[in-house]
Amino acid sequence: MALLKTKQVRVICRNCHGEAYADDFKLDNIKGMMVCPNCEKTPSIQKVKETVEENGVDKKPVGWDETDEYLRVNYKEKSKPEVTFDKVEGSKYHIICVCKKCEYKFKYNTIKQWPRVCPACSKKVEVVEPIF
Structure with a gap:
């Protein structure tokens, strides 16, 4: 008995506008849409932001000192509405x-x-x- 080859449907990815087989698409929970294998491999911007937050890297401008940190903390406390x-x-x-x-x-x-x-x-x- 010969196996029947099914015709695979090629679909355009909404994210990168590339073409891929429909069977290869996967759901990306961050973007909330189906993405092609190429988009699945590339990290999204949100994933990169999460890794920066996990590492605890808080970039501050050049010349940032204790006075600036003190002012930032006090401004947050004052900005809370009574x-x-x-x-x-x-x-x-x-x-x-x-x-x-x-x-x-x-x-x-x-x-x-x-x-x-x-x-x-x-x-x-x-x-x-x-x-x-």
């Missing part, structure tokens, strides 16, 4: 939250953490657990 809360009377789980973008006041449920966005402008609500 969050103020007002408790809703009659409820121990609700607080009055004020949107930082549009200054809209709304009730926020600390148990359900709802609403997750401002009802007026859809900015993400950044709430730190209040201490009452």
Whole structure:
């Protein structure tokens, strides 16, 4: 019995626009698409960034010293917005939250953490657990 040769389909890769057989394509989780064997072999930019982060290499400009590091740390601490809360009377789980973008006041449920966005402008609500 002779084996039947099937015709293989050649497909164009969306990433590099090269041609390869459809059976050779693999799913790349980082790019979220099927890639050809050539693209699979070449490291993506995100993989390179991950290796830099793993190595702990933090490139700083020439002339970076202790003063610059001190200013960078203190600037991060100052840039955190101060969050103020007002408790809703009659409820121990609700607080009055004020949107930082549009200054809209709304009730926020600390148990359900709802609403997750401002009802007026859809900015993400950044709430730190209040201490009452």
